[in-house]
Amino acid sequence: AQSVTQLDSQVPVFEEAPVELRCNYSSSVSVYLFWYVQYPNQGLQLLLKYLSGSTLVKGINGFEAEFNKSQTSFHLRKPSVHISDTAEYFCAVSARPGNQFYFGTGTSLTVIP
Amino acid sequence: ETGVTQTPRHLVMGMTNKKSLKCEQHLGHNAMYWYKQSAKKPLELMFVYNFKEQTENNSVPSRFSPECPNSSHLFLHLHTLQPEDSALYLCASSQENSHSTDTQYFGPGTRLTVL
Numbered sequence: 306a307q308s309v310t311q312l313d314s315q316v317p318v319f320e321e322a323p324v325e326l327r328c329n330y331s332s333s334v335s336v337y338l339f340w341y342v343q344y345p346n347q348g349l350q351l352l353l354k355y356l357s358g359s360t361l362v363k364g365i366n367g368f369e370a371e372f373n374k375s376q377t378s379f380h381l382r383k384p385s386v387h388i389s390d391t392a393e394y395f396c397a398v399s400a401r402p403g404n405q406f407y408f409g410t411g412t413s414l415t416v417i418p
Numbered sequence: 419e420t421g422v423t424q425t426p427r428h429l430v431m432g433m434t435n436k437k438s439l440k441c442e443q444h445l446g447h448n449a450m451y452w453y454k455q456s457a458k459k460p461l462e463l464m465f466v467y468n469f470k471e472q473t474e475n476n477s478v479p480s481r482f483s484p485e486c487p488n489s490s491h492l493f494l495h496l497h498t499l500q501p502e503d504s505a506l507y508l509c510a511s512s513q514e515n516s517h518s519t520d521t522q523y524f525g526p527g528t529r530l531t532v533l
Contacts, residue, residue, distance in 0.1 A: 309460075314458075339521065341524075346526075346529075347526050347527075348420065348422070348424075348508055348524035348525050348526040348527050349508065349510075349524040350420065350524070351521050351523070354521060395461070405463055405466070405474065406461075406463070406522055407460075408460045408461040409460060410458065410459065410460050411460075
């Protein structure tokens with residue numbers, strides 16, 4: 306079985322500062338990894354995903370994440386955050402067989418002016 | 419706009435009511451999902467439909483009843499719910515095949531309040 310741990314439930318950061326949101330997973334098989342963002346009163350929107358290939362994945366809105374197999378991590382980073390990045394961020398893992406996604410509990414990012 | 423729509427966006431119902439949530443995807447996908455999102459808890463997968471056939475039912479109480487009449491529409495029928503069923507219910511869709519998994523695209527959700 307797969308599981309996802311998001312180590313920080315809340316992350317406050319000042320505008321234009323860098324941010325890292327941490328995600329660790331456990332799985333006995335190869336996995337696919339995803340980051341989603343949820344703005345208030347909206348559904349989840351895909352930020353980026355890792356399926357194979359380069360371990361550094363670039364997504365929308367200037368976010369990127371790096372897959373580290375030895376540390377079973379998939380941390381999300383952005384070099385300079387904006388007020389509009391304030392949202393809930395979810396890490397998810399999926400593995401074959403089956404098409405179930407396993408989500409973390411989310412990290413609430415608050416960007417302070 | 420993700421190509422997945424959900425109605426209604428907000429729903430308040432009593433414990434004796436019967437209501438239905440609707441989801442429609444315009445992406446040509448062959449798999450659809452219902453999730454429950456409660457505060458401070460991971461998203462809980464409730465039901466999965468592949469090619470209109472239910473393939474997952476993660477120990478969901480029978481007061482929740484899914485229906486998938488075609489690959490574009492998914493319903494969640496609700497009856498005799500409990501206050502602890504109050505949550506955001508999210509629908510998602512994806513294109514699945516035996517060799518790969520693909521991104522799940524989510525609707526905006528239905529905020530359900532059970533009184």
